[in-house]
Amino acid sequence: MELTSSHQRRVVAAAIGAASVLLAWFAHEPSVLLVAVTAVCICVGWKAGLAAVAAASLLSAFILWSPAYAAENSPVKLAAFVAGALGLWLVVKIFRTISFYDRLYQGAGPSITDIPGLGWSAYPDGRLRFLNSAALQYVGVTTEEMREITDADDFSWWRRFVHPDDVETSMVQLRHSLETGEPMIAERRLRRFDGTYRWFRDMGVAVRDERGRIVGWYGHTEDIDDRRKAEAALRQSERELRLLVDTVPTMIWLMTPAGLPYYFNKRFVDWAGIDSAREEPRGTRQFASHVELFHPDDRTAVKAVFQKSFARGESLQHKGRLCRKDGEYRWIDSRFEPLRDEDGTILRWYGVNFDIDDEVRARESLRLTDERLARALRLASLSELSVSIAHELNQPLQAVVANAGAFQRWLNADPPNFNHAIRVAQKIIRNADAAAQVISRIRALFSKTEGESRAIDLNAVIHEVCDLLGDRLASSSVKLDLHLDPSLPATAADHVQMEQVVLNLMRNGIEAMQDVSINVRCLRIVSRHQNDGTVEVEVRDHGRGLRNPERIFEAFYTTKPDGMGMGLAICRSIIEAHSGRLWAENLDTGGAAITFSLPIRAAAQTSTHTTGTVSA
Known part of the structure; x- marks a missing residue:
């Protein structure tokens, strides 16, 4: 049996x-x-x-x-x-x-002494019964010493192996398991034979007989010291990263792959007044609740742009007005980048917000200042242009007077010659229209109204400015050399502003040759069509050149004793407002060349909002 x-x-x-x-x-x-x-x-x-x-x-x-x-x-x-x-x-x-x-x-089998790690057994009352060879070797206890420990009726041996700071907690956990029979699971520091302490995870379970009575405890103690140190280092890195994210002067926020915000750094929370304690759980905050932070006039556009970017998985940069916690709307530059895994699947979105309200307001203030200064410069140039304006108006007005006398003579003839009188009257009308056009152009030049983009012929603009500066060219003994492309295509731009740019460049070229010999005073104007879809106009003089070609476009920088240093700066702003480019360079043959280029486009493709200037 x-x-x-x-x-x-x-x-x-x-x-x-x-x-x-x-x-x-x-x-x-x-x-x-x-x-x-x-x-x-x-x-x-x-x-x-x-x-x-x-x-x-x-x-x-x-x-x-x-x-x-x-x-x-x-x-x-x-x-x-x-x-x-x-x-x-x-x-x-x-x-x-x-x-x-x-x-x-x-002679124990693999179930006891060959347990990987530190193995142990205890009596039902918790007194230590045995340690396996690995445990004995770790704590530096022999078999005989183990027998003495086994015969002890108290837990004095506990303080011999466990770190002093962990003794009380470990004893509480041990007594709880002994009273309830629940598994012993604890992390504590154990002393090694050399006196050092390492972290261990101790797991013990009760062994019961057929009546359910505990007949012993068996446990396994795993060395987790390296893992604890790695976890501590990871937590420290996380703290440093969070501190960095919260300290960096940028509003940072994270979104799910679907674009639902779930994290805002401290800078964003403090700026927008978001209550992080009442935030919805991770990834459940509705995107609409974030869109509500934008200005009512921007919400529809912001929502459409964001949803399009999230659907396509494309990076996004957007500028809009965001509500600060004090209720003020400020301009924000938002940028979003997706984080993808190896397969290209989007894991999350990273977003940063830059408060650019001060910059936008400063730029707007500068634009208004430029406009006021441009109008002031136009008015300041009025006295200098008065001679050219008088010459421009003198010709059609003298023709009106002469033709009016002829008209009177043909009517006073005996008999009156009505056919000749009618022809003379038509000439009077044409001369009056010419004078009216001159006055309209001058009025637009010095008006406060903004320009209007339409298809213009730059060659015609150059000819008009040359006629306007005819007396100035003659009085300065400057020869005019025109090389204009007859097939130059029209482009959309403001006619008056282009006249201002050409007028300013020609006047600068004339003034640059005041100190050179009369024999070499030649102002060359070239227009050409480039293969990159632009038209260029170059004004070249034979003066002494530029000491610093780049600085001449800076505001208030001038080489003239009576100059204000704003002419070329505003010329560049006019050209750049038309999506063009303005630059200067010294010539190997002497003198300097200032060139501007404009893209070729229809009038419906652009709308100019920049006013110009005429004086340097």
């Missing part, structure tokens, strides 16, 4: 013990009681066996003093029986104790 449980073994031992007691009583042979003592010692325990020895000795005394035995032999036989029972009890005790340690520390 195979006994598969301790309960079965105890039942069989009790039956055998009872049978041996009955047999000894009825047979009057106390030696049979040794069988009962043996059964109790082996199956129940050697401590219970000591009680069995006392009971068997008492029962044998009754048997030996019975009438079946001679009284003179009873004391000797009783002494022999007690000696035999004690010897049997001692043999069983030694056998059980030695076999236990032999099994644990000398």
